[in-house]
Amino acid sequence: MNVRSIVPAMLLAALLLTGCSSNKPRPVRGASHSYGQASPASSGAAGSAGTPFNDDISKSQDSRYRDGSDSVPGGPPPDISKLVEPVPKSEPRSLYGNKTPYSVLGQTYRVLPSARGYDERGIASFYGNKFHGYKTSSLENYDMYAFTAASKTLPLPSYAQVTNLQNGRTVIVRINDRGPFHEDRVIDLSFVAAVKLGIWPKGTGLVEVRGIDPGQPLQELPPPPVVTSGNPGIYLQVGAFSDADNAERVAQRLRQANFAPVRVIEAQVNGRNVRRVRVGPLADVDSADQVTARIEDMGLPRPQVAVD
Numbered sequence: 001m002n003v004r005s006i007v008p009a010m011l012l013a014a015l016l017l018t019g020c021s022s023n024k025p026r027p028v029r030g031a032s033h034s035y036g037q038a039s040p041a042s043s044g045a046a047g048s049a050g051t052p053f054n055d056d057i058s059k060s061q062d063s064r065y066r067d068g069s070d071s072v073p074g075g076p077p078p079d080i081s082k083l084v085e086p087v088p089k090s091e092p093r094s095l096y097g098n099k100t101p102y103s104v105l106g107q108t109y110r111v112l113p114s115a116r117g118y119d120e121r122g123i124a125s126f127y128g129n130k131f132h133g134y135k136t137s138s139l140e141n142y143d144m145y146a147f148t149a150a151s152k153t154l155p156l157p158s159y160a161q162v163t164n165l166q167n168g169r170t171v172i173v174r175i176n177d178r179g180p181f182h183e184d185r186v187i188d189l190s191f192v193a194a195v196k197l198g199i200w201p202k203g204t205g206l207v208e209v210r211g212i213d214p215g216q217p218l219q220e221l222p223p224p225p226v227v228t229s230g231n232p233g234i235y236l237q238v239g240a241f242s243d244a245d246n247a248e249r250v251a252q253r254l255r256q257a258n259f260a261p262v263r264v265i266e267a268q269v270n271g272r273n274v275r276r277v278r279v280g281p282l283a284d285v286d287s288a289d290q291v292t293a294r295i296e297d298m299g300l301p302r303p304q305v306a307v308d
Contacts (some may be wrong), residue, residue, distance in 0.1 A: 005042045037158030048239070070130040077195045078145060085147045086174045088159035088214045096176055097137035097156040104181050105286065115158040115211030121307040122186030123234075123285055124162065124207040126194035127179075137176035144191035148179035151187055151209075159212040164197040164205050165232045165307065170198045172212070184285075184292060184305045204285040206232045206307050234288050236303035238295060240267075240274045247275035250300070254279060257298060259291065277308065 009074065056064065087088045100111035112118060138156040142148070151223070154160065155176045163170045170192050171238035187209050189199065197203035241247035247264050254262045254277070265276045282288045288305060296302050 003035055005187065006095055010296040011199055015238075022240045046047065049179050051054070057135055057177060060274055065130055070128055071198065072128040072144075077200060078192055080192065083145065083192055086159065087171045088172065088212045090214045092140035093155050094140075094156040094176075096139045097176075105179075107181070107183070109152045112153050112211075113155070114213070114274050116213040116216075118154060118160070118211030120207070121165070121206070121208045121232075121308075122305050123184055123288070124187045124194075124197075124205050125180050125182070126187050126189040126191060126199060127205065128191040138176045140176050142177065142190075143235060145173060147173050147193050147196075148176050148190045149173040149187050149193060150179035151175045152178065152181070154211060156292060158197050159208045159214065160187075161210050161212055162189065162197065163195070163208045163210075164199065168204055169197045186305075204236065206285075208307075233308050234283075234285065235280035235306040235308060236280045236282070236288060236291055236295065237306050238277045238300055238303045239279060240269070241275055242272060242278045244275055247277050250277045253298070253300070254295070255293075259295075279303070280306075281308075 098111050101108050102111075103109070125148075127142075128144045131142045134142055136142050136148075136150070136307050137293055144176060149160065149162070151158075151160070156178075160173055160174045160175055162173055171220070174188065187205075187207065189197070191200065194200040194205075197205060199207075205265070229245060238307075239247070239248070239250055244264075251262050251264050259279050261280070263278050265278060267274055267276055279291060292303055
């Protein structure tokens with residue numbers, strides 16, 4: 001019997017996900033982890049201090065977790081050398097968290113059929129104490145001391161290689177959760193994955209995320225291009241237009257609003273010539289978030305982050 005068929009359709013809707021606490025927590029900046037897909041079964045779990053609690057995922061987001069905001073443990077970071085990264089292997093798809101399409105906060109997402117060929121650059125965030133021990137979208141317990149991550153579109157479970165483009169550090173993570181539902185973020189890392197990449201304690205970092213096909217040995221993956229001097233450039237792409245006049249009109253609106261620099265870049269997408277209107281490079285992630293808000297206030301579409 002198909003197990004999914006005995007679960008009421010309403011239980012497969014996108015619900016809320018994971019969280020917990022620890023002594024002397026430090027706030028997490030840049031994290032944007034909040035929603036996922038799961039089953040509303042309540043279950044006992046244990047927080048970082050081993051204290052049992054009940055994870056009732058039928059509750060609303062603002063009442064499900066013990067902590068109101070996310071944080072990470074105080075004191076020095078864990079000794080990463082003693083923690084083992086996951087070895088990619090073929091696994092059956094989780095019964096939960098793979099509904100496609102699904103919608104969160106007014107946006108619709110489609111889960112990819114596999115991680116093979118996935119390659120995206122952008123901004124990474126991470127999540128910690130608030131979600132530690134609570135259920136992920138795949139109904140596994142979130143462990144901030146395991147090398148895992150949340151993705152909006154990669155199947156659950158799957159594996160990815162994440163590279164920090166600012167320092168060249170790389171980590172393998174197992175994707176077992178949905179998020180981050182901040183449109184400018186491409187992946188939400190576990191606490192230890194963020195530590196290994198050097199994204200902790202800042203909160204965000206510029207990364208390349210590459211899906212892993214378990215049938216392809218890691219040594220056969222071509223190395224990602226890594227910026228080894230200075231910082232990668234953060235750009236906001238306000239639109240891609242086939243008509244040159246439309247592209248120039250949007251670019252001119254941005255220039256008149258004192259955004260700088262604004263460029264119209266010609267590119268080919270699926271054999272078609274397009275003009276990409278971009279603002280940047282911007283100084284850092286905070287600047288990108290602020291400029292994004294200003295562009296939206298002008299009535300223009302929310303720009304996409306591009307890292308070059």
